[in-house]
Amino acid sequence: MKGSLGLKPRAARATRRLVLYLSRQTTLVREAMRLSFVLLGQLAVIAYGVIYFLLASSMEAENIQQGYSLAYVLPSMLAQTFVVCGIFLFALNTSGEFARIWRWLFPLLIAELAAGMVIDVTHAADALDIVPDELFSVWFVAPAYYFNFKVARYRH
Numbered sequence: 263m264k265g266s267l268g269l270k271p272r273a274a275r276a277t278r279r280l281v282l283y284l285s286r287q288t289t290l291v292r293e294a295m296r297l298s299f300v301l302l303g304q305l306a307v308i309a310y311g312v313i314y315f316l317l318a319s320s321m322e323a324e325n326i327q328q329g330y331s332l333a334y335v336l337p338s339m340l341a342q343t344f345v346v347c348g349i350f351l352f353a354l355n356t357s358g359e360f361a362r363i364w365r366w367l368f369p370l371l372i373a374e375l376a377a378g379m380v381i382d383v384t385h386a387a388d389a390l391d392i393v394p395d396e397l398f399s400v401w402f403v404a405p406a407y408y409f410n411f412k413v414a415r416y417r418h
Contacts (some may be wrong), residue, residue, distance in 0.1 A: 302354045307409065311349035314406050318342040334381055341374040345403075348410035356413070364414035371410060375403065 303315055322339050326332075344367060345386050384391040 272390065303341060304355075306348055307349060307353035310405060311346055313344055314348045314403075317402075318346065328386065329384070330381070334377075338374060341371055345371055345406050345410060348413045351413045352409035358415060360413055361415040363418065364410060368410055368414045371407065375407070 313388060319342075322335060322342065325335050325338070348371075352363075367401060379399075383389050383392055
């Protein structure tokens with residue numbers, strides 16, 4: 263007696279098993295590729311976090327050398343530390359426990375960023391000369407604040 267596709271039952275079962283085996287292998291390969299892309303993305307975010315930390319540390323040291331008030335520099339250092347922590351929390355895909363903290367912390371980080379920009383402009387000798395630097399800063403820090411926003415897990 264012939265089964266589906268005109269094959270004998272034994273050949274049909276073997277064909278089905280082969281198709282199932284190949285589909286599982288394809289699924290495993292797809293899953294491995296997906297995981298490698300996820301890992302690559304996480305490594306890229308961690309690398310960005312390291313670069314951000316180095317540049318933020320350099321910026322804070324420069325602010326002290328340029329005579330910025332410690333009343334500004336110390337909270338700014340703390341805020342930048344939290345921003346870097348948020349980058350790493352995002353990269354590690356942490357649980358929702360951090361979201362509760364980041365929901366109230368994120369607006370403070372944005373306020374510190376805005377205050378820093380205002381202080382930079384008022385502290386500069388010529389306010390127009392600092393505009394390109396401020397635009398570059400906004401471009402560079404935008405991913406960091408996006409990652410922190412995602413850690414906060416705001417609901418729509």
